[in-house]
Structure formats: C-alpha cells, structure tokens
Ligand SMILES: O=c1ccn([C@@H]2O[C@H](COP(=O)(O)OP(=O)(O)O[C@H]3OC[C@H](O)[C@H](O)[C@H]3O)[C@@H](O)[C@H]2O)c(=O)[nH]1
C-alpha cells in the first residue's frame with residue numbers, strides 16, 4: 001500500500017497570514033495548506049473574533065498578544081496595516097515562512113490546472129539562485145532547463161536562495177496612481193518563468209505571495225512601520241524588500257521572482273491607497289538611490305549586524321528627508337532587539353557552545 005507522501009517541509013515551514021477578515025479563503029487552499037501550521041496575525045480590533053475554518057492547525061495573535069509578548073518593543077509592530085504580519089515571522093520557530101494575504105486564492109495555469117503555490121515556492125527556495133551571472137534560459141535548476149553555453153562553470157553551483165517572490169493573476173499589485181488610471185486592468189498573463197534577481201539590482205517586493213528562509217534572512221524581513229499614527233502606508237513590504245536585497249547581495253544570498261502565481265481577488269480602494277502611498281511616491285525617489293548606494297562593512301557577517309548598520313545609515317542619510325525615518329531607524333533597532341529576545345541563538349551557535 002503506497003505510503004502517503006509527507007508534504008514537503010511540513011514541520012519546517014509556517015504560513016503567516018495578516019488579517020482583518022474571516023478566513024474562509026482557506027477553504028480553497030485546504031488541499032495544499034492544511035498539513036502546515038498557520039500563524040494568524042489578527043490586526044485591528046482585538047475584541048473581534050475571526051472565523052477560521054475547521055481542521056487547520058494554527059496560532060492566533062491579536063494586538064493584545066503582541067503587546068503582552070513584546071511589551072514596549074511592540075511599538076515596532078504596525079497597527080491597522082498588513083505590515084503587522086512580520087510579528088508572525090518573529091514568533092515562528094520554523095526555518096521557512098510562506099506569507100499570503102486573505103484575498104489571495106488558488107490560481108490556475110494556462111492548462112486549467114490548479115497551482116499549488118506553496119509547492120512551487122518550496123522548489124524555488126530549496127534550489128540555488130544565480131545572482132552573479134544572468135542565465136538567459138531563466139532558472140537553470142527547474143526541470144527541463146539548464147545553464148546556457150557561456151555560463152561560467154565556476155558559478156554554476158549558485159548560492160543559497162533566501163527569498164521566493166511569487167506573482168498575482170487578476171488584480172496586479174499596482175500602486176494607487178496606476179490603479180486609478182487603469183481601474184479595469186487585470187493581469188491575465190501567465191509567464192512560466194522563475195528568475196534570480198541579479199546582484200546589485202533592487203526590486204519592489206510584494207508581501208502578498210512570498211516565501212523566505214527565516215534562518216538565512218529572517219531578521220531583515222521587518223515590514224516597516226506603517227498604518228496607525230504613521231505618515232505612510234503600503235510601503236512595508238517594499239521597505240523590507242530593499243533592506244533584504246542589499247543584505248542578500250552583501251551576504252551572497254539569492255532572491256528569486258516569478259512563479260508561483262496566486263489569484264488576487266480584491267482591489268483595495270485606490271483613493272485610500274493614494275492617501276497611504278502619497279508621501280512614499282516622492283520619498284522613494286530618494287530612498288531608492290540610498291539603497292542603491294548602501295554599502296555594508298566586512299565586519300557585518302550576520303543579518304542582524306547588517307540590519308543595524310543599515311538602520312544607522314537610514315537615520316544619517318534619510319533622517320533629513322523627514323523625521324519619520326528617525327522613527328523608522330529606531331524601530332528597525334527595536335525589531336532586531338525583539339527578534340533576538342524571541343529567537344536567542346541556539347547553544348551550538350554560541351561561542352564554544354557556552355550556555356546562554
Ligand atoms: O489594516 C489592515 C488591512 C489589511 N490587512 C490584511 O492585509 C492583507 C492585505 O490587505 P488587502 O488585500 O485589503 O490590501 P491590498 O492593497 O490588496 O494589499 C496589498 O497592498 C498592501 C500590502 O502590501 C499587501 O501585502 C498587498 O497585498 C489582507 O490579508 C488583509 O486582511 C491587515 O492585516 N490590516
């Protein structure tokens with residue numbers, strides 16, 4: 001009798017969902033996600049109870065839990081913004097994270113077959129990346145592909161993959177101005193490709209359909225301070241992506257984008273989004289050059305050390321744009337302090353294995 005396959009990384013991966021809604025969207029994902037542990041970060045009013053379909057193994061955190069667990073350090077976790085999801089990354093004890101929004105459903109490929117997005121993310125994250133030399137036949141580690149002629153053999157082992165960035169059919173992740181001028185545009189184009197983002201190139205990381213290796217890059221996955229009381233929104237994942245990419249480039253880690261697709265069902269209100277994004281749209285004309293020019297010292301060999309170095313540069317170079325960046329820089333430090341408090345180095349990682 002065939003032994004049922006254990007789902008890949010079943011006990012090594014948590015699924016983080018930020019939500020202000022009931023989670024009936026999980027019904028569609030049940031065949032693919034039910035074996036995995038969920039970390040649900042309930043945003044907004046903590047007295048609301050959200051409905052979670054039967055049969056899922058989960059832990060649920062609301063704002064009261066975040067405040068209880070982090071105390072004053074909870075100030076670095078956004079409130080009333082999907083950025084709150086990063087609390088789930090911090091409390092997880094697993095090696096990998098898959099984060100998905102509650103309005104993202106199972107998409108179908110051009111043949112009409114359902115896409116198991118998590119399975120594709122796992123393939124992406126478990127196979128190497130090629131940031132140092134572009135392979136024109138895309139991801140050489142996918143079935144039916146390889147390195148093309150002229151690709152240096154010395155670079156073919158690739159590097160560990162830290163991030164797998166998936167895409168979206170139907171409602172694309174457009175900014176508010178684009179949404180306003182193209183309200184009816186839907187993404188119907190399924191591109192069967194996975195690409196490594198080359199070293200030295202930044203990218204707009206969307207948190208809707210994202211997987212990462214927590215042990216390789218977790219401490220850099222801080223979704224910047226947004227939402228209640230903040231002058232900006234909908235740049236949380238962008239901020240994380242820029243910090244992550246600079247640190248991945250510094251540490252020789254890879255970031256992939258492309259498959260898998262999910263079906264993004266709900267367009268959020270473009271006018272509300274415009275208000276949230278407004279300052280970010282012109283600030284980012286200074287933020288991007290900052291990250292493009294950012295360098296980290298040779299002494300920065302851990303993600304935390306890289307992140308703290310970045311936070312100092314944020315204060316020094318972006319603080320002059322707006323006091324928000326001073327606050328964000330401080331929040332970046334608080335995030336690392338909270339991360340290290342909840343994730344003390346394992347004994348084996350301590351110098352000569354000394355007990356902490
Ligand atoms: O205050 C809030 C609002 C929403 N959420 C949860 O976050 C997820 C995304 O929310 P929604 O689908 O309504 O917004 P979108 O505009 O489609 O989201 C995109 O842009 C903002 C973020 O970058 C997000 O990652 C993108 O997908 C959803 O699960 C809501 O329940 C929240 O926690 N708090």
Ligand SMILES: [Mn+2]
Pocket residue numbers: 101103264265266267268
């Ligand atoms: Mn959405």
